[in-house]
Amino acid sequence: MPALIKLDKLNWSAGDKHILKDISFELNKGEILGIIGPNGAGKTSLLNCLLNQQKAFTGSVRFKGKNITGYSPRELAKSFALVAQKAAPVFNLSVFDIVRMGLLPHKNLFSLDNDFDKHQIELALDKVGLADKRHDSFHILSGGEQQRVLIARALVQKAEILVLDEPTNHLDVYYQHQILALLQGLKITVIMTVHDLNLAAQYCRRLLLLDQGQLIADGAPENVLSSSRLSKVFRLPCQQDTDPLTGKIRVYFHLPRRGQDAGEGRA
Numbered sequence: 565m566p567a568l569i570k571l572d573k574l575n576w577s578a579g580d581k582h583i584l585k586d587i588s589f590e591l592n593k594g595e596i597l598g599i600i601g602p603n604g605a606g607k608t609s610l611l612n613c614l615l616n617q618q619k620a621f622t623g624s625v626r627f628k629g630k631n632i633t634g635y636s637p638r639e640l641a642k643s644f645a646l647v648a649q650k651a652a653p654v655f656n657l658s659v660f661d662i663v664r665m666g667l668l669p670h671k672n673l674f675s676l677d678n679d680f681d682k683h684q685i686e687l688a689l690d691k692v693g694l695a696d697k698r699h700d701s702f703h704i705l706s707g708g709e710q711q712r713v714l715i716a717r718a719l720v721q722k723a724e725i726l727v728l729d730e731p732t733n734h735l736d737v738y739y740q741h742q743i744l745a746l747l748q749g750l751k752i753t754v755i756m757t758v759h760d761l762n763l764a765a766q767y768c769r770r771l772l773l774l775d776q777g778q779l780i781a782d783g784a785p786e787n788v789l790s791s792s793r794l795s796k797v798f799r800l801p802c803q804q805d806t807d808p809l810t811g812k813i814r815v816y817f818h819l820p821r822r823g824q825d826a827g828e829g830r831a
């Protein structure tokens with residue numbers, strides 16, 4: 565069976581800045597892939613190329629064997645649900661209305677919601693713990709609540725692949741775990757960028773580590789998150805151990821103490 569998604573020597577530049585450099589990997593159905601790396605490594609740019617939102621790349625991105633550029637935006641919206649880092653401004657729409665937007669790829673402009681649709685919306689709001697806020701205006705919600713509304717909208721979209729840019733941004737510890745466990749339980753393909761390496765280790769079966777636009781490592785968390793590699797990429801001493809509860813790798817960073825080698829420091 566061909567890979568669900570296949571990137572081959574993807575390169576993307578903005579002006580004279582070479583941002584993504586020769587990225588190649590394959591992703592199979594049902595994988596939970598975490599994309600990690602320092603600020604500016606190219607994680608969001610990679611998602612944008614993957615979703616054909618950055619068109620001027622070279623190399624190829626194939627979805628189900630066909631070049632991503634050959635799909636219409638509507639076809640892509642049926643297959644991919646995106647939870648972006650920055651929510652587009654919405655004008656006083658209710659939480660319910662925002663989640664309802666997830667149905668749009670499956671409807672024509674004038675079709676009305678049926679009871680099944682309404683049930684799907686209620687179910688998604690319930691899953692993200694926001695059923696009691698369904699009538700509130702989106703713009704009065706906290707950052708974390710807005711994030712959960714956007715995740716509910718993605719759930720309603722019933723896409724084959726969920727793409728999330730920093731889904732745990734703004735979430736408190738309870739909802740970080742709640743949302744990631746929810747994504748894990750969906751049994752669909754998930755691609756997400758994550759800054760918290762320990763959350764990534766706990767919930768992703770596979771990690772891609774990017775640094776300065778290059779794919780540095782690709783594999784299971786215990787293979788990717790080696791302390792020597794992370795020390796180099798994040799320019800901080802790193803230690804690792806195993807979480808006794810989950811059995812997953814854990815990593816710790818600390819600033820070098822006075823007198824210790826501080827490394828090169830950040831550019």
Ligand SMILES: Nc1ncnc2c1ncn2[C@@H]1O[C@H](COP(=O)(O)OP(=O)(O)OP(=O)(O)O)[C@@H](O)[C@H]1O
Nearest residue numbers: 578579581583601602603604605606607608609610
């Ligand atoms: N449209 C653009 N034009 C010029 N430079 C860009 C553009 N988009 C991204 N960049 C640059 O590309 C680099 C990678 O950005 P990107 O947002 O992909 O990084 P990231 O790994 O997602 O970072 P973060 O962890 O901070 O979100 C950055 O230096 C950014 O300034």
